[in-house]
Amino acid sequence: MPAGRARDRMVGMLLIDQLVKRHGTRTVLDHVGFEARPGRVTAFLGANGAGKSSTLRILLGLDRPDGGTALVGGRPYRTLRDPLRTVGSMLDGSGAHRARTARDHLAWLARSNGIARSRVGEALDQVGLASSAGVRVGRFSLGMGQRLGLAAALLGEPQALVLDEPVNGLDPEGIRWMRGLLRDQAAAGGTVLLSSHLMAEVADVADDLVVIAGGRIVATGTLAELTTGYDRLEDAFFALTGGDAGAHR
Numbered sequence: 001m002p003a004g005r006a007r008d009r010m011v012g013m014l015l016i017d018q019l020v021k022r023h024g025t026r027t028v029l030d031h032v033g034f035e036a037r038p039g040r041v042t043a044f045l046g047a048n049g050a051g052k053s054s055t056l057r058i059l060l061g062l063d064r065p066d067g068g069t070a071l072v073g074g075r076p077y078r079t080l081r082d083p084l085r086t087v088g089s090m091l092d093g094s095g096a097h098r099a100r101t102a103r104d105h106l107a108w109l110a111r112s113n114g115i116a117r118s119r120v121g122e123a124l125d126q127v128g129l130a131s132s133a134g135v136r137v138g139r140f141s142l143g144m145g146q147r148l149g150l151a152a153a154l155l156g157e158p159q160a161l162v163l164d165e166p167v168n169g170l171d172p173e174g175i176r177w178m179r180g181l182l183r184d185q186a187a188a189g190g191t192v193l194l195s196s197h198l199m200a201e202v203a204d205v206a207d208d209l210v211v212i213a214g215g216r217i218v219a220t221g222t223l224a225e226l227t228t229g230y231d232r233l234e235d236a237f238f239a240l241t242g243g244d245a246g247a248h249r
């Protein structure tokens with residue numbers, strides 16, 4: 001592989017190693033480690049409270065771990081020179097101000113991150129919001145908010161996408177559309193890491209799975225590896241997690 005291509009692949013690599021996070025006396029992440037690789041859709045699966053958001057928040061520099069490391073292209077998020085061009089993310093919907101239009105929200109993000117203004121229209125097109133560009137975010141449905149969040153994640157044409165529960169609030173057509181978009185990103189060499197507690201949606205889009213229960217990784221592998229011997233991913237998931245939903249108390 002040419003050196004440039006090898007470097008590009010490295011840039012999109014997400015590496016989580018031995019992460020520990022405590023809240024008071026509770027350990028919510030207990031030596032969590034896995035990687036998400038370029039060209040693959042990696043699903044981070046766990047029940048509510050299992051530790052998915054805590055892990056992704058640390059990966060995206062929004063929270064500090066009590067131990068371990070989380071790296072984007074070999075660097076902690078906070079040290080990235082062009083974060084939005086390296087890793088696009090969506091946590092908790094769009095995060096846009098309700099009084100702003102979708103276009104203004106993206107234009108502001110582009111301006112503050114040195115991204116060409118021409119990307120605003122392209123990103124709105126990409127997520128099917130072109131005709132709603134001038135609508136105030138406060139009037140958006142949950143699904144439209146998810147689409148805007150995704151447009152923001154795609155704005156800088158990053159090598160990696162990190163998405164927390166991206167299909168929440170989407171209707172069946174929206175879920176199908178999202179699946180196609182994520183597959184396209186991976187097919188183009190991008191890294192896609194998405195968290196979910198929805199087995200059926202994940203089974204249709206993921207190459208690799210990382211299963212977390214009670215703040216611990218209980219399985220990693222390809223979709224085929226983890227579901228061998230089970231009729232459905234859901235059955236494999238419950239067997240792996242023992243039905244254990246939450247974090248350690």
Ligand SMILES: Nc1ncnc2c1ncn2[C@@H]1O[C@H](COP(=O)(O)OP(=O)(O)OP(=O)(O)O)[C@@H](O)[C@H]1O
Binds near residue numbers: 028047050052055247
């Ligand atoms: N700031 C905080 N203070 C105390 N406990 C917290 C805090 N943030 C998260 N937790 C706890 O850490 C555990 C893991 O939460 P986390 O949000 O990472 O789970 P999750 O897998 O993303 O689940 P969900 O899908 O419900 O968001 C939960 O028990 C949660 O209550």
